[in-house]
Amino acid sequence: MSGGFISRGFKGRRQQADVAGRLPPGQHLESGFPVLSAGPTPNTPLDQWDFVVTGSVKAPKRWNWNELLALPHETPTVDVHCVTKWSKLDTHWEGVSVDLLLREVEYDSTSVRYATAFSEGDYTTNLPLADLLGGKAWVVFGYDGQPLDPVHGGPARLLVPHLYFWKSAKWVRGLRLTEQDQPGFWESLGYHNYGDPWKEQRYSGD
Amino acid sequence: MEGTAVLGRLNWQLGEVVATRPETPRTKSITLDVPGWTGHRPGQHVDLRLTSEDGYHAERSYSIASPPEDRSRVTLTVERIDTGEVSPYLTDELHEGDQLELRGPIGGYFVWEASMGGPLFLVAGGSGIVPLMAMIRHRAAAGPSVATRLLYSSRSLGEIIYRDELDRLTQSSPGLEVAHTLTRETPPGWAGYRRRVDADMLRDVAWPPDQNPLTYICGPTPFVEGAATILAGLGYGPQRIKTERFGPTG
Known part of the structure; x- marks a missing residue:
C-alpha cells in the first residue's frame, strides 16, 4: 500500500539533508536517550559479573570484570536505530571489540555461523556471527565518557549499531556460538530475525 | 505474537476514523474501523504511517486501548506532544471519515489475556494507562473473575484518562479495584x-x-x-513483572 495513499492535511517535518541521509526509513531523530526493556533493571555486583563465550567452541572462555576492562579499549562513535522508530546520531561508547574476544576462542568457522547473545534474566538475541566480526560489534561499558548506566544496559551491553538496537543486548553476560540460527527473545515475539534498519526489517516478514 | 510469525508480513492497511473523543485536555481517543483486522492481544500496539502529498512519511507506534472484543474497531489514545510531528496531527487535524494507514498488531510480551489468570496488578503512569486499559476492558468482557488492581498515577484530576469509565467498571465489574494517586494538584476532598x-x-x-x-x-x-525496582526489592519475582517504557512519541 505504499502507492497512492496520502494523509489529508499532513505536512510533516523534513529533516535537514545532512541528517536525513543518516536516518533509515521510518526513523526520526531523538536527542534524549529513551529506555525500553521488558522487565526490571537487573543489578549484579561487579565482583560476581563475568562475560562468557560458550556453545560450539573448543573450550569456553570467561572474563571477569577486571579482565574485560584490562583488554584494549576502543571508542566507537556510531548512530543507533531503535525499532520503536527513534534514532540517535553520533553516540560515543567505550568498550572492547568482539573481534578481540572471539580471537581468544577456538571454533570451526566453517560450521559455526551464528551467535546468541545472552543477558541477565532470560533475554537473548541472535545474530549471524559475521555481524559480530570485522569491527562491527563491541561489548561496551562506557557511554559519553561515563560508566554505562544500568538503565541503558550497564555494567556492559553489546553494541551492534548496524542492526536495530534490540540486537545490542543490555546487561549482556556472554555469547553462545551455534551452528544453527536460534531466534532470541524479541525474534520469537514477532520481530524480524535479522533487523537491518536500512531495509526496515522491523517485524517478522519485513 | 506467534500468529504474526505464521501469517508472515505485517502489511500496511487503511482504517477509517469512525469516532474521536477527547479524554483529557492533552489526550484524544481515535477509533478506527479496520476491515480485515485479524484481532489483537491486550497490550499490543500498532504502527501508524502518515504520508504527505510529496511522499514524505512519518511513522510512530501507539498502544491499542480497545479490547479484542471490539472486533474490527481499534481504538488508540494519543497524547499530544506539542513539539511533535505526528501526535498534533492525530489530535488536532484528523477527524471522522479520514483514513489512517496502520499495521499491526505488534508486540507479544507486554500482553495479558484472561487465560493467563492473575491476580493482576497494573501500574500506570500518565498515558501509560492506555495498553493497561485494553487489559481492563478485556477483563471486563472476558475474564471478570480475575482479581485485578490498578494503581494509576496522574498529575491532576483533569489528566486522569478514562476516569469515568474506570469508576463505572469498579462498580459493574466485581474484583476490579482502582487506586489513584495525583502528583501535582489535588482537588478539595480528594x-x-x-x-x-x-x-x-x-x-x-x-x-x-x-x-x-x-x-x-x-x-x-x-x-x-x-x-x-521497588517491586523487585519487595520480593516480587522479576519474571512476573512486565514493563513497557514510553519514550517521547512525538
Whole structure:
C-alpha cells in the first residue's frame, strides 16, 4: 500500500539533508536517550559479573570484570536505530571489540555461523556471527565518557549499531556460538530475525 | 505474537476514523474501523504511517486501548506532544471519515489475556494507562473473575484518562479495584493518594508477594524504573513483572 495513499492535511517535518541521509526509513531523530526493556533493571555486583563465550567452541572462555576492562579499549562513535522508530546520531561508547574476544576462542568457522547473545534474566538475541566480526560489534561499558548506566544496559551491553538496537543486548553476560540460527527473545515475539534498519526489517516478514 | 510469525508480513492497511473523543485536555481517543483486522492481544500496539502529498512519511507506534472484543474497531489514545510531528496531527487535524494507514498488531510480551489468570496488578503512569486499559476492558468482557488492581498515577484530576469509565467498571465489574494517586494538584476532598508512587504505596496496593501476582507497569521511563525496582526489592519475582517504557512519541 505504499502507492497512492496520502494523509489529508499532513505536512510533516523534513529533516535537514545532512541528517536525513543518516536516518533509515521510518526513523526520526531523538536527542534524549529513551529506555525500553521488558522487565526490571537487573543489578549484579561487579565482583560476581563475568562475560562468557560458550556453545560450539573448543573450550569456553570467561572474563571477569577486571579482565574485560584490562583488554584494549576502543571508542566507537556510531548512530543507533531503535525499532520503536527513534534514532540517535553520533553516540560515543567505550568498550572492547568482539573481534578481540572471539580471537581468544577456538571454533570451526566453517560450521559455526551464528551467535546468541545472552543477558541477565532470560533475554537473548541472535545474530549471524559475521555481524559480530570485522569491527562491527563491541561489548561496551562506557557511554559519553561515563560508566554505562544500568538503565541503558550497564555494567556492559553489546553494541551492534548496524542492526536495530534490540540486537545490542543490555546487561549482556556472554555469547553462545551455534551452528544453527536460534531466534532470541524479541525474534520469537514477532520481530524480524535479522533487523537491518536500512531495509526496515522491523517485524517478522519485513 | 506467534500468529504474526505464521501469517508472515505485517502489511500496511487503511482504517477509517469512525469516532474521536477527547479524554483529557492533552489526550484524544481515535477509533478506527479496520476491515480485515485479524484481532489483537491486550497490550499490543500498532504502527501508524502518515504520508504527505510529496511522499514524505512519518511513522510512530501507539498502544491499542480497545479490547479484542471490539472486533474490527481499534481504538488508540494519543497524547499530544506539542513539539511533535505526528501526535498534533492525530489530535488536532484528523477527524471522522479520514483514513489512517496502520499495521499491526505488534508486540507479544507486554500482553495479558484472561487465560493467563492473575491476580493482576497494573501500574500506570500518565498515558501509560492506555495498553493497561485494553487489559481492563478485556477483563471486563472476558475474564471478570480475575482479581485485578490498578494503581494509576496522574498529575491532576483533569489528566486522569478514562476516569469515568474506570469508576463505572469498579462498580459493574466485581474484583476490579482502582487506586489513584495525583502528583501535582489535588482537588478539595480528594480521598486518593497525593504523591509519587513509592514503596509504601506499592505495599498498600499490590497483591502480597505470596500471591505471586502478574504485574504490568507502563509509563514514562523514570516512573517504570522506580516502580519495577521497588517491586523487585519487595520480593516480587522479576519474571512476573512486565514493563513497557514510553519514550517521547512525538
